[in-house]
Amino acid sequence: MFRYILKRLLWLAFTLLGVIFLTFTIMYFLRGSNLPVLLSPDEPPDGLSRALEHVGLYGTYLGDFLYFLLRYVARLQFTGLVSGKLTDINTLSTRYLYTLISCLSAVAVSWIVGLPLGIAAATRSGGFLDNVVSALTVGFGSMPTFWVGLMLLMLFASKLRIVPMLFVGLPSLILPVVTLSLSNISLVTSAARSSVLETLDKDFIMAARAKGLRESLVIWRHGVRNSVLPLLSTLGSQLTKALTGALVVEYVFSIPGIGRLMFDSISNRDFNTVLICILITAVTSGAINVVTDVLYTFINPAVKRRYE
C-alpha cells in the first residue's frame, strides 16, 4: 500500500508540474523572443540565474522554465514578468474558499439528485419517466451555465425578489450552486443511466434472475452496486467542469471568488493577479483530478488487489 501511495504522490507532482509547464509554454511562445521570460530587463542577475548559467542552462527553454518555476511560481508573484501590482496572497484564501465551496457543493448536490434519477430512468428504460428524464438531461446539458444563472437571477432576484441581487455572504452562494448543479445533474444522470443499463445487460444479471432472485434485489444489489464504480471515474472531469463553471458563475452573481478577481483584474490590466488566479485554479484542477483518480483506484477492488 505504501508503494502505491508513493507512486500516486509522484504522479500528483508530475501532473502539477505538467500543468505549470503547459502554462509556461503558452506564455513563452506568445511573448515571442524579443521579451524573454527568464529575466526582465530592469532586473539584475541574481543567484538563481548565475546558478543556471553555471550548469549551462541559462537562456535555454528548460532554463527559462526552471527560472520561472523557482523564481516566480514559488513566490506566487509575477510582477516583473507581467504588468500589475503585487497581490496580497492572504486575501486570496477567502476568495479561494468561496470558489471551492460552490464547486464542491454543486457536484455533491448533482450526485444526490442525478444518481437516483439516472437509476430510475435506467430501470424503467423506454418508459415515460425515462423519456422525461432523457429530455431534461439533453435540455439542461445544452444550456450554457452562465445563461442558466442569468435566468435564475431574473426569476428569483428580479421578479420574485426572494434572493438579493448583491453579495451578502454565504446565503448568496445558493443560487450559484443551484446554477452549477443543474448542468452537472444532467452529466451525472445520463452517465448513471447508461452505466446501469450496461450492467443490467450483463450475464451475471441474467444468472441472478435465473436463480429466482426478487427483481428489486437483482437491480439494487447486483445492478446498481456494480454500476456506481465506473461512474466515479467521471468525477474528475466533472469537478474540472464545475470549477470552470464556478469562475464564470461568480462573474454573473458577483461572488467575490477567484473567478471574479480574475475577470476584474483583466479589466484593470493587472496581469500579475490574473496569472496568480490562473495558476491557483489550474493547480487545484490538476490536484482534484489526481485525487479523484486515486480514490477511484482505491475503491476499485480489482486495482487494489494488485497492490496488496
Add this chain to the structure above:
Amino acid sequence: MERKGRLPSLTGAGKPRLDTAATVGLILLALVVIGAVLAPVLTPYEYGTLDTDTRTEPPSWEHPLGTDRFGRDQLTRILYGARVSLLIGMLAVGIAAALGLLTGIAAGYYGGLVDSVLMRLMDSVAAIPYLLIATLIAIFAGFTARGTTIAIGISLVPDFAALARALVLNTLGKGFLEAERAFGIPDSVILFRHVLPNIISQYIAKFTNAFAEAVLAVTTLGYLNYAVQPPYPEWGDLLADGYIYIVSGQWWLTVFPGLAILITVVSVNLLGNGLSRLIDSRAGANGGRS
C-alpha cells in the same frame, strides 16, 4: 467495416436509420446553419446600424425578437451571431480532432514510454480548463477569435486523444497488424492504410459531442467578452449586453440569445446521440466487426 470508413449513410434504405429525435436534431441544426449562411437575405436590417428611434423595443412585427439598447434588430444580430459560434466551434473541433488523432495513434501504436509520457501530458492538458487557456492567450496575445478557437481546440484534444488511442489498441488487438509488421511493412503504411480507415468512423462520431461542447465554450468566452469585438454580434456577447436589463424587465435581451444557443446545442446533441446509437447498432449487426 465499410470501405473508406465512411459514416453510415443517413438515409440508407433497409439499414438502421436515424431515430426521430436525431432527425429532429438534424433538421434544427440545418435550420441554424441556413440561418447563419443566409443571414443577409433573411433580414432587411444590418447587424451594426444604430437606430435611436427603436431603442430596447419589445418584440413586434417589425422586430420579431425586439431591439437592443442601440436600436439594432435582435433577430438580425442572433442570425449573424450564429456564424461566430458555428465557425469557431467547427475550427476548434478540427484542431482538436487532428491533434488528438496524432497523439492517440502515436500513444496507442508505439506504446511503452511514448504512451506513458503522451497520456500523462494529456492528463495535464485535461486538468487546465479552456477558460484558463483562453485567459492566458488573451493576456499575452489579445482578445481575438483566433485565440478563442485555439484555446477551445487545445482543451478538447485530450478527449480525442484518449478515443483515438483506445480505438488503435482495439484494432491492434485484432492480430492482422502483427502479421503486417512481421512482413516488414513500414509503420507509416500500416498506420495510414490499415489503422486509420479502421478507426475513422467511430472517431468522427465524437465530432458532434465535441462540437456541442465547443459551442457552449464559445458563448461562455463571448459572454466574458473574449471572442469577438463589437459591433460584430456574438451570442454570449448579446447576453452580456442584456445583463443590465434583467432588473428593468427587458427580458427579450437575455431570453432569445440564450434560446438560440440552447436550440443549436440541443440539435447537435440529439444528432450526436442518434449517430452513436446508429454506429452501435451497426457494430452489433456486423457481429462486432466494425
